Amino acid sequence: MIELKNLTKSFTTKTSKGFKSEMTTVNAVNQVSLECRPGRIFSLLGPNGAGKTTTLRIIAGIINPSSGTAIVDGIDISNGNHEVKKRIGFLTGSTGLYERLNPDETIDFFGKLYRLPEHQLTEQKEYLFEKLGINEFRKKRVGQMSTGMKQKVSIARTLIHDPEVLIFDEPTSGLDVITADSIIDLIRESKENNKTVIFSSHIMSEVDLLCDDLAIISKGSIIYNDTFENFKKEMKADNLTQEFINRVKEA
Ligand SMILES: Nc1ncnc2c1ncn2[C@@H]1O[C@H](COP(=O)(O)OP(=O)(O)OP(=O)(O)O)[C@@H](O)[C@H]1O
Numbered sequence: 001m002i003e004l005k006n007l008t009k010s011f012t013t014k015t016s017k018g019f020k021s022e023m024t025t026v027n028a029v030n031q032v033s034l035e036c037r038p039g040r041i042f043s044l045l046g047p048n049g050a051g052k053t054t055t056l057r058i059i060a061g062i063i064n065p066s067s068g069t070a071i072v073d074g075i076d077i078s079n080g081n082h083e084v085k086k087r088i089g090f091l092t093g094s095t096g097l098y099e100r101l102n103p104d105e106t107i108d109f110f111g112k113l114y115r116l117p118e119h120q121l122t123e124q125k126e127y128l129f130e131k132l133g134i135n136e137f138r139k140k141r142v143g144q145m146s147t148g149m150k151q152k153v154s155i156a157r158t159l160i161h162d163p164e165v166l167i168f169d170e171p172t173s174g175l176d177v178i179t180a181d182s183i184i185d186l187i188r189e190s191k192e193n194n195k196t197v198i199f200s201s202h203i204m205s206e207v208d209l210l211c212d213d214l215a216i217i218s219k220g221s222i223i224y225n226d227t228f229e230n231f232k233k234e235m236k237a238d239n240l241t242q243e244f245i246n247r248v249k250e251a
Helices: 052-059 081-087 103-113 118-132 147-159 177-192 204-210 228-234 240-250
Strands: 002-017 020-036 040-045 067-072 088-091 165-169 196-201 213-218 221-227
Touching: 002 052, 020 040, 020 052, 020 067, 020 196, 020 213, 020 221, 040 052, 040 177, 040 204, 052 067, 052 165, 052 196, 081 088, 088 147, 103 118, 103 147, 118 147, 118 177, 147 165, 147 177, 165 177, 177 196, 177 204, 196 204, 204 240, 213 228, 213 240, 221 228, 221 240
Parallel strands: 040 196, 040 213, 088 165, 165 196
Antiparallel strands: 002 020, 002 067, 213 221
8 A cells, every 4th residue: 555645845956047056946746645555556647757756766765755744555654764665666767787697696686685585586586587578588698688678677676575565667668569568467467466556657558558546647746636447437538648638738
C-alpha cells in the first residue's frame, strides 16, 4: 500500500539573466494525494516535466518531500527510509548496472546486498531470467548488451528481493514491442501476487494494457484520480490518447 497526503516538493535553481543570476523556485510536485492498493496497478500519467519521476523518487525514499506525508507499506518514509528500501523495488532510467559484470554476476551481487539466502536468490533469479528471456545472454557482459537487454537486467535487479511495493518509472521506455510485452507480463503477474504496483508513463496504450487506477499529473498537480474503468466511462473524446491530451490542456 502507498498513501500520499498533500505531498509537495520544491526545487530552487539558479538561473542566469545576462550578467545577473537569480533564484527560481519550482513546485515539481504540488499537494499530491493518492492511494495505491495491493493487488492493483496504479498508473501515474503525465506529459514531460509533469512531476512523475519526482513523485516516484519520494515514494522510493531517494528524495525527501518539502511537505506532506508518504506512507509506504505501513512505514512513514520520513521515519524509516532504510526500512522502506527493503520493501520496495524501484526501476528508473538510471538504475545502475556494472559494465564488467554479466547478468548472473549482477543479480548475485544485488541478491547478496539484500542478504537473500542462497536458495531464495537462485530460485528468484531463475524465475526472473526465464520470465524476461535473460537466459540466452546471462553470460554476456553488461557493457556489450543492447538497451533492451540492459533494461531486462535492471528489472531483474529491481525484483530480486521480491519486494511488496513495485515502482516503475517508464518501464518500457525505448523498448521494442516484444521486449515491452515480457515486462508488461511480469507487471501483471506481480499484481496477481498481490503486490502494490505504481508505474509512470506518458503512453496511453501502455496504461490501457495494465492500469486499474489512474492519476493524471500536470505541472505538479493531480488533475484526475479515479479508477481506469471510470475514466473510460466518462471519456468524451473518441480515443484514450485524445482524452488524455484534452484533459491536460483543459486543466
Ligand atoms: N533535481 C532537480 N532540480 C531542479 N529541478 C528539478 C529537479 N528534478 C526535477 N526538476 C523539475 O521538476 C519538474 C518535474 O520533473 P520530473 O522529472 O518529476 O517530471 P516527469 O513528469 O518525470 O517528466 P518526464 O516525462 O520528462 O520524465 C520539472 O520542471 C523539472 O525540471
